[in-house]
Amino acid sequence: DIQMTQSPxxxxxxxxxxxxxxxxxxxxxxxxxxxxxxxxxxxxKLLIYAASSLQSGVPSRxxxxxxxxxxxxxxSSLQPEDFATYYCQQTYSPFRTFGQGTKxxxx
Amino acid sequence: xxxxxxxxxxxxKPGGSLRLxxxxxxxxxxxxxxxxxxxxxxxxxxxxxxISSTSTYIYYADSVKGRFTVSRDNAKDSVYLQMxxxxxxxxxxxxxxxxxxxxxxxxxxxxxxx
Numbered sequence: 001d002i003q004m005t006q007s008p009x010x011x012x013x014x015x016x017x018x019x020x021x022x023x024x025x026x027x028x029x030x031x032x033x034x035x036x037x038x039x040x041x042x043x044x045k046l047l048i049y050a051a052s053s054l055q056s057g058v059p060s061r062x063x064x065x066x067x068x069x070x071x072x073x074x075x076s077s078l079q080p081e082d083f084a085t086y087y088c089q090q091t092y093s094p095f096r097t098f099g100q101g102t103k104x105x106x107x
Numbered sequence: 108x109x110x111x112x113x114x115x116x117x118x119x120k121p122g123g124s125l126r127l128x129x130x131x132x133x134x135x136x137x138x139x140x141x142x143x144x145x146x147x148x149x150x151x152x153x154x155x156x157x158i159s160s161t162s163t164y165i166y167y168a169d170s171v172k173g174r175f176t177v178s179r180d181n182a183k184d185s186v187y188l189q190m191x192x193x194x195x196x197x198x199x200x201x202x203x204x205x206x207x208x209x210x211x212x213x214x215x216x217x218x219x220x221x
Binding site: 001034036038043044045046049055085087089091094095096097098099100101 | 142144151152153154157164166168169202207208209211212213214
């Protein structure tokens, strides 16, 4: 199976900060990568698909980049509602593995 | 509006069985693959299983293979997860999600405990 590794596991940031989360695949997944946001007690929400395509309704401060094995989720200016846990997921293999998550906390 | 509603969760003893259901509405269910994803308390997301639109292609995570069975009924716009030989480590909120994970249900909690 393809393993997905996110870094960091957690980070503290302030409102207005630029935040970057990375995701590395154990083998190439081309651009078959999703990013999700999850808040406590809620279902995950798709933010980015195909590595860099913004899901409808998602604010433009979220962006994704990368291909092959290395990917990045960037929040250009962190807002109060963005404090949450973020997950990457590969959709290259039919075994749709997730990264372990990155928790974004308030500094 | 797309809606996915899971049901069937609850408390079950180790070794027991449970069948989860996910009722879909708001889209042409029969045209899309469906997924099950779980999340243990305080842990991350774990993909569990996928089933193609006509049930031709079915995939399972190694952690559930041989114990869980996914199925669907396109006439009822529903997907199911039959869970047998349940273990404590299967305790989680189980979500159904659409083919490209754009829509998720609210989840149903499965607790495996004696």
